[in-house]
Amino acid sequence: MQAAVERTTAGSVAEMGATEALVRFASGLRYEDIPEAARHAARRHCLDTVGAILAGSRQRATRIVEQTLLELGTKGTAAVAGLVPRFGPLSAAYIGGTAAHGLELDDGYRPGSVHPGAVVIPALFAAASTGRYDGKQWMTATVVGYEAVCRLAAAMHPASRYKGFHNTPVAGVMGAALAIGSLLDLDEERMAHALGLAASSAGGIFAFLKGGGEVKRTHPGHAAREGVQCAFAAKNGLTGPSGVLEIAEGFFETFSSDVDASVVTAGLLDGDLVMSRCYIKPHAACRHLHPGIDAVLDILATEKIKADKVERIEVGSYEIAAGHGQAKYDDMLSAQMSYPFALATALERRAVNLDHFDAAARADKAVLRHVPKVRVFADAECEAAYPKQRPAKVAVHMRDGSVHERRVDEPYGGAANPVNDDALTAKFHSLADPVLGVLRAEEAERMLWNLDDVTNIQNMIDRLVGVE
Incomplete structure (x- = not known):
């Protein structure tokens, strides 16, 4: 510069x-x-x-x-x-x-x-x-x-x-x-x-x-x-x-x-x-929950465990993240702020997407049965690392006595573990297509990837409005 x-x-x-x-x-x-x-x-x-x-x-x-x-x-x-x-x-x-x-x-x-x-x-x-x-x-x-x-x-x-x-x-x-x-x-x-x-x-x-x-x-x-x-x-x-x-x-x-x-x-x-x-979110939940979500999803994928065989999940993280350990999910925002609900969702659905927090999802007994299994607490080592890192230590305890552990210091989407351009484009279309339609969303995507060449920003914005 x-x-x-x-x-x-x-x-x-x-x-x-x-x-x-x-x-x-x-x-x-x-x-x-x-x-x-x-x-x-x-x-x-x-x-x-x-x-x-x-x-x-x-x-x-x-x-x-x-x-x-x-x-x-x-x-x-x-x-x-x-x-x-x-x-x-x-x-x-x-x-x-x-x-x-x-x-x-x-x-x-x-x-x-x-x-x-x-x-x-x-x-x-x-x-x-x-x-x-x-x-x-x-x-x-x-x-x-x-x-x-x-x-x-x-x-x-x-x-x-x-x-x-x-x-x-x-x-x-x-x-x-x-x-x-x-x-x-x-x-x-x-x-x-x-x-x-x-x-x-x-x-x-x-x-x-x-x-x-x-x-x-x-x-x-x-x-x-x-x-x-x-x-x-x-x-x-x-x-x-x-x-x-x-x-x-x-x-x-x-x-x-x-x-x-x-x-x-x-x-x-x-x-x-x-x-x-800066980071880009891959999961539709509070960012403080993402290290735990990533850990649970990785354990599910690599250890091939079944949700109904999980006895409990323990999450140690920094103090601010531990403050999200409440099991409230009465409304969408509370659910997106709740570590127990987010991990219960990840455990049952093997993903944490936007539609996993709507009214029907928050009443789904298959998910809710896992909420009491999740305990979140402040971990001294994680607290010392925050905010230079956003760490979480996750232990998934199985009914047979086995334990699967992960530590995530930088959740997916951060600078050290970024969402690539193709994944970002896919995220954009998952959000834009239902509102604009596929063709208009594709036009918007092209303009946004080529912002440097737009001669009048207002013309681009006009193409993003809703339809009657």
């Missing part, structure tokens, strides 16, 4: 504060500066997130949000993938973010325990209705947004999570504001104000994990909407606090008790971008 580095010296980069470095990166990044690995990651994650939005456009929370905003009179010209009505950009961002995150299909970044795509991509979709932007501008803004979300979340995690905050909306609004700022070509001064404004819209708590409800689905929508508004407000002259990340009572101090600000700046202006290290 030579063009970005030329704006400063190597020594001053090391001394630069997190706010200044992030703002300089966001305002200075150009398509030509982006390494090919990050460009390819941008194509992959746009494809993956669009698939998640299309599938999520039909889920309950999205439909409720859509109905609510239409009742409030928010029609406009901005499209949401999978839906027919048009909305104002802010409402489109909110609905799109809710859809993207609504089925636990969206991408993430392990060191920050955060889902960047569900915020950044819907925000960019919504903002595209306000002007003419090409694929190179879109990809540049995508990289800006992902880098900001991932780095900010990683700098604060896991202390932010232990304080009860959901990193996705907390860091997401900051990344969305910078992504839209990049699309609008804001200078450093106005980009800094966009970030400063966004900090006052950051929020989102983990109460849903204990109290249930559907509000988690909407967290990225809130962040996407506020990010769009903050960027446009900064463009028009509204100001925010300077140095908002580091100052007293600022972003870092508010949301985390243990911050490593060097995570934000490390390699940022030198082309060492973290976007290519």
